[in-house]
Amino acid sequence: MPEKNDIAVEVKGLSKNYGDVRALKSIDLQIGAGEYFVLLGPSGGGKTTLLRLIGGFIRPTAGEIFLHSAEVSHLPPNGRPTSMVFQSFALFPHMNVQTNVGYGLRLRNMPKVEIRERVDAMLEMVGLTGYGERMPHELSGGQQQRVQLARSLVLEVKILLLDEPLAALDAKLRKEMCIELKRIQEKVGITFIHVTHNQEEAMTVADDLAIISGGKLLERGKARDLYENPIHRFTAEFIGENNVFDGHVTAVDGEGHVMVDLGYTNLTVHGRDQMPGVGDKVSISVRSELVQLVDGNAMAAQGQEILSGTHRETVYLGLTTSELVRLPNGQELLVRQLSDGSGGNGIKVDEAVQISWRTVDGRLHVS
Ligand code: ADP
Ligand code: MG
Secondary structure, eight states: OTTOOHHHEEEEEEEEEEEEEEEEEEEEEEEETEEEEEEEOOTTTTHHHHHHHHTSSOOOSEEEEETTTTTTTSSSSSSEEEEEESOOOOTTTSOOOHHHHHHHHHTTTHHHHHHHHHHHHHHTTTTTTTTTTGGGGGSSSSHHHHHHHHHHHTOSSSEEEEESSSTTTTTHHHHHHHHHHHHHHHHHEEEEEESSSOOHHHHHSSSSSEEETTTEEEEEEEEEHHHHSSSSSHHHHHHSOOOEEEEEEEOOOSSSSEEEOOSSSSEEEEESSSSOOOEEEEOOOOGGGGOEEEEEEEEOOTTTEEEEEEEEEEEEEESSEEEEEEEEOOOOEEEEOOOOOOOOOOOOOOOOOEEEEGGGGEEEEEE
C-alpha cells in the first residue's frame, strides 16, 4: 500500500511538440499515490500525449517527469513503475486468456507455477475466474477489456495508465465497467491515471480530475467542484449542461456583485476571488437544472435574474424534460426540470416566455 501523502507522479514544465504541433504546453501536475486520477478533455487536447510521456513511450520536448520521486525521463517504458492499458483491445489473438495475462511475467522468466498463481488471482480480481482457457474472440468486448486490465495489473506496477479504456464499449457496459474499475482500483490500491473525453465516465471513477484542452491543464479538482464551481468558461461548457452568457462588466459594487451587460439585457452575478474591472469581458454560466420557466409577466424578485425569450421546443427525456428557449440575440438556452407527469406545460412554439434563476446560482468567468 502506498504511503499517505506520497506523490506518485510529478511533472514540471512538461511540453511536447510534434513538428509544428504544440501538443502539450508546459504542464505542471502532481498526482497522489493511490489516487484514481482522471484526465478529462476534448479530442486533440493532449491527453494521450501526457499519458504516453508518463509511460515513457515518447520523449518530452521540455520539462521533467518524476515517478515516486525518481526522475525517469531517460528510462524506457519497462524501466518505469507503470503499465499502459490501451484505447483499443490489444490482446494476442492466438493466445488464450491465461497466456495473454501471463505474457509479461513470462518475459520476466518467472517460474511457471508462480505465473499460474498470479494469473488466477488476477482473473478473480477482474471477475473472470474460469475463463482462462478461452480465446479472445470467444469473449465479449467488456470481457476482453477485463483481460487487458488483468494483463497490466499482474505486473504489479505502482501506476496504471488507462487511455480511453472504455471507448469501445456500448453505453450500458461502459457504466458497469466504470464501477468495476473503481472497485478494482480500491482493492489493488495503486495509482490509476485514466484518460477520457466522457464526463460521466470521469465523474464515476475519479477521486480527482483535471481538465485538459489545447495542450493546457485548465483546472483540477473533485468532480463536485468542477461541476458546481467551474472556474473557466471552457470547463462550464464541457462539464454538465450549462447556459453561458458573454458580456462586459458595467459595475462592481462593494458587496461583490458584478453587473454584466449582455447587449440586450443586464445580469448580476456574484464575483469570486479574482474580481473583474469595469469594461472587462466576462461570461456567466448557469446550469440548465437551476433555471426555470416563469410567468411571462413576472418581475425579477430580489436575488433573482430574469430573461425574456421565445419558446422553441420541449424535449421529453423521461426522467427530465428540457425546454429550449431562444434569447433576443438568437442564442438558445436550456431549462431542464424533472418531468412532473402533468403531460406537458402547453406552451406553444414561438410563444413569449421568461426564464429565471437565483443570482447566487450564476458563475462568473473572467477571460
Ligand atoms: P487527445 O488524446 O487528447 O485526443 P493527443 O495527445 O492524441 O490528444 O493529441 C494532441 C495533439 O497532438 C493533437 O493536435 C494531435 O493531432 C497531435 N498529435 C498527436 N500525436 C501526434 C503525432 N504522432 N504526430 C503529429 N501530431 C500528433
Ligand atoms: Mg487520445
